[in-house]
Amino acid sequence: MSKKDSASPMHIKRSTGDWIFDIAVIILFSIFTFVCIFPFYYLLINTISDNDLVTSGKVNFIPLLKNAQGNGVFGIQVNNYIALRNVQDLGSSVVITVARTILGTALMVITSAWAGYLVTKQKMWKRSFWYRFLVITMYFNAGLVPWYMNMLMMGLTDNFLAYIIPGMVAPYNIILVKTYIESIPASLEESAIIDGAGTTKVWLKIILPLSVPILATIAIFGAVGNWNSFQDSLLLMNNSPSLYTLQHRLYIYLNSSSNLGAMMSQGGTVSEQAAASMLNQRVIQYTVSMVSIIPILLVYPFMQRFFVKGIMLGAVKG
Amino acid sequence: MQASVKPVQTAAESQAPAQRIPLWIFRIAALLAGLAMFFPPVNPGRVSEKINEAASLFTTGVSYSTITNSMGRILRSQWIQDKDITLLMAACCILMVGVAACCVGACMSLGNRRMRKTGMILPIAGAPVMGVGLLLIHRVYTSIVQHAEEVGKTGTVLPILPEGFKVFVFFAALLLVTALMAFFTTRVRDDDEKMDMDEKYRLFLMMLPVILLSFIFAYLPIYGWRFAFFDYKPGGNIGPDNFVGFKWFASLFNDPATVSDLIRVLRNTLIMSGLGILTSWLPIAFAVLLAEIRSTRFQRVVQTLTTIPNFISWVLVYAIAICIFSTDGFINSFLTNVMHVAGAKTNYLQIADHTWLKMLLWGTWKGVGWSAIIYIAGIAGIDQQLYEAARVDGANRFRCIWHITIPGLMPTYMVMLLMSIAGILSNGMEQYLVFENAMNKDVIEVLDLYVYHIGIGQNQIPLSTVVGISKSLIGVTLLFGANGISKAIRGESII
Structure with missing residues (x-):
């Protein structure tokens, strides 16, 4: 300080x-x-x-x-961690979650970088209208059920693409990138344009390298968000357990356990044997929880230096 | 860019209305046709009622499994032949190629005269391609009808010529006619440069994919509001025969069961949001007190460790709650084994007492360290000379906090406060969903969770849509209200 x-x-x-x-x-x-x-x-x-x-x-x-x-x-x-190999359905949910974290984050960052750059272009046809068109979606949504019916209509239920496509346009991140790009001296861009570079080339060669700090910020927050995603899996993947995310899987494990726990405390119906295996099951659930916390703790030290930057930029709204 | 050196002739300028009108009709038709590809109600490929209702033209073209997933026996017994489905998919793909050509042509029509004229060649070729696709779809339809009659299963296969078929025939014709008109009215003079487009349209076209994605996922759901006006059941249809007007809206006030549910969930929602607003000063206190500690290392460690809970999901928070508070969690085993309290076997998560307070505490545990960061940054941004001047004047640290730090943080706090007032009905559902159980169901169910339960859980689509619409509208009103207050008081808007 x-x-x-x-x-x-x-x-x-x-x-x-x-x-x-x-x-x-x-x-x-x-x-x-x-x-x-x-x-x-x-x-x-x-x-x-x-x-x-x-x-x-x-x-x-x-x-x-x-x-x-x-x-x-x-x-x-560490036997519990080794025993996770035998836990049903855990492997697929880890694969799904890792895949969506990588793909979803990458696509979101590219889209935000691209859109964030374009909305700084005063020359664009109806620029401020389109910018507001994107930003207003932060404050308004049609509601859970209409959203669900829309995803159903788009064929994005029981479909892996539902994890990555809707998240591509993230208005808040577009604002962050836009604000950051506006702080880059315009002369850099102008000199490239005078040298004959087109919009795409300026974006690739000038803007992208210069906005790495903000892109890293949104990437890391986006990745954590993807890793923690639970609601879309719960709502959209009803018929495809193989597409459940890790958090959804964990939620299922936790619930099956707490039901057993409730039965136990009301007395007698469950034998000692079952109680013991229930508790071992609980140890396994602790272990699965730990597995889903560890990646967050691993990226956490890298995230920290972006905290204030991310938040401060958010305060400077577009 | 050349555009900045030499002005380019663009579509919008220097054109007679006779040229402009067909061009605009063409562009709008191409846009609509492009969107219709992803819109199941106008799927021209749904030539049997047994084809998945939720399949759009695009899905029909690319996903065999989606279009056949509700056919079952019809497909196994080959009442609809595999070759027909394959042909249907091919036909849909051809149709989509035609539509795509028209869309590209529409994009090119934003360029200079030469580009516009060249661009019109695409729809002039593309509309007939659409025609070919439509003819093939029709052929699949007749073939299915014929085959179904042969095996005597017309009543099961239910062949139809869908509404979408006519829609796309209309689009193809309209696109062809307008493209031809635009093509022949556009004169390319010799002095026209090569193909070029004004930068403003070029930038717009680059932005277009992002705009469309946003439209599809953030605006199109509003189309789902129509369910609020129909007696809709999942799998059923909506049409004039089950149109009920504002019946569902009225049921929010008339139907006793709904009313009592709503009163209950609104009470929970408002109390939990209210508690959140009442404790919204906690992050400021956190930041101010932390700044009073002189060891920067201690500050950093505290800040690092207290922010971690913000980054784990609510499911993981629940996992942690289980390992601390459940029957064999930390509290009970600590009481039994360390404090030697006999019979400590309470499952604290199953007790419904003080649920609102517990939810508030979990929210605070998870969020306070993170929320404080913005204030910590705010304190760092306060001019140090203010403190020095105050100290010269004899102010002690508490007066410094009260007269310098707190006023310095107030603008940020006001924004946060107004935003949380605007979001008073939306406390999200994840936290309450994971902590919900049979005991605390009545006191934990907030509005968002209620919508989830009745909409997704009990399939009451119209009622949950009505609740969702009301919530959205109230939310927007509150937001604009808060924004108006902010403008009036601070002269600055928050959105």
């Missing part, structure tokens, strides 16, 4: 009240940060500990494995 340089005058006159306030704030933030992070950690240690210890609720703060006496000692195992 740019407060750094001005911190010194404040530093000089710190009263006791200031110290108490500072400590209170630090404690407050530490607690909230812990609350934000601990669930992820807890999920992780439950997937890498001994499953019996997880079942009996022994794994609370550190990953445990059984020693010779059957007691828990610190240690980890």
Whole structure:
């Protein structure tokens, strides 16, 4: 933060009240940060500990494995992750999700870069009308059911293309790209035009290389959005379980488990055996959850440097 | 670009109306024909009622499985022959080639005289190609009729000559006539340069694919609003016989079951949105307090870690909720094994108490760190001299916060607040869908989730469309209202 340089005058006159306030704030933030992070950690240690210890609720703060006496000692195992190979339908949903993340993001970025550049062109026929035509779709939608009926009409139910085509035109991202391109000195473009480059060539050779930062921003946010996609799979893929996304698959796993859990707590109908296998099933569900969190955590460090840029640009609307 | 050096003769300028009118009719007809290719109600290839109703001309041309997926026995017993379907697909492809040629011609008609004239050759050739495609479709139709009569299954196969067939015959004729008129009225003079197009139209044509995509996926759904005026059942048809006018709209106020449902979901929606608005100052508090911490490393770590939950989906939030709060989640095992509380076996997710508050807390957990970023950036943008001047005047840090930081963040906050007021009816459905269960169903169902349940779950298409329309219209009104307030107070619009 740019407060750094001005911190010194404040530093000089710190009263006791200031110290108490500072400590209170630090404690407050530490607690909230812990609350934000601990669930992820807890999920992780439950997937890498001994499953019996997880079942009996022994794994609370550190990953445990059984020693010779059957007691828990610190240690980890990855058998649960290997066991995922046998989980039904998981593989196809991972493939589908990875495919839609790559294809959907790439097409969205290209479309946004192209449209974002064209809407900066004052010479375009009815430019401001078409720009508003695109932007207004951010604030208005016809509703869930008409949208669904439209997708049905377009043949985009039970069809992989439904994951990538509708997402291509993202008005918000077009605004971001447009705003960014407008900040590029116009002289660069003009000199290329004088050298005889056409619109497409200027876009390819001048605009695209210069707008890499904003394209990276929208790409990374788009990729996370695609990876997390659940609703379109839920609504459109009713007859094609092989096209379910990972989140949809996880949702199904989670629900089958919580139903069993509800039955358990009402007592007796489910045998000990079934309870144990249910809990192992639960461990598997934790593991699947972990698998769908990991890619996000992996790209997260790269995302961070784009946060403020993405948000600030959003505040500067078109 | 040459356009900037030498002005190019364009279609719109320097033309007599006699030339302009056929050209405009042609362009509009080509655009409509192009769109009609993707529009199932006017599919000319639906020569039997057993062909999927949801298949457009385009789908009929490219996807064997889509057009045959509801035929079953008809296809297995070859009451409709495979060769007819193959021919039908070929015919549709030929028809589409013709339409495509007309569309390209329409694009070229935006160029200079020479380009326009050259461009008209395409539809003059393309319209007859459409004719060939249509003739072939007709031939498939007669062949299906004949074959069905031979096997005595006319009543099962249900051959029809679809409405779309006539529509496309009309389009082909119209395109041909107008293209011919445009072709013969366009005189290319010797001094006309080579083919060229004014830059404004060239840029427009480059933009056109994006515009069309946006039209298809964001505007065309409005066409689905027609279901609100019919007694429509999935798989059924809509027509004059089941037109009901505003019956479904009236049922929002008349039908007791619907009214009580609506009151319930509106209560949930407004309470949850209201709680969100009431706590919308939390990100500001987060940002202001974080900025008070002098260690930038601590600030960075907090910011990094508290933003993570924003990037996981609601399904994953639910997974986390299960692993913390369910019967054998963290809370229960902590109570049992660490605190030695006997009988700690509560499934907190199944308890309906305080559902609104819980949903608010989950939303805060997920979003507050992320929402604070915009304010953190805002604080960084405040002029440091203001703080120095205030301190010289003897202001302590709380006065600095109150008189400098908070007012500095107010404009951003007002925008956020107005946007959330405009979106008061739309809290999305994902969060509530994943947390919904038999216990909390009544208190968690918000408007979006209700529309999903009655529309997709119970197939009450007209009623859910009516609710959706009302919601959209109220939402737009609120947005413009908020925008008007913003203009009046701040002199700046938010959209």
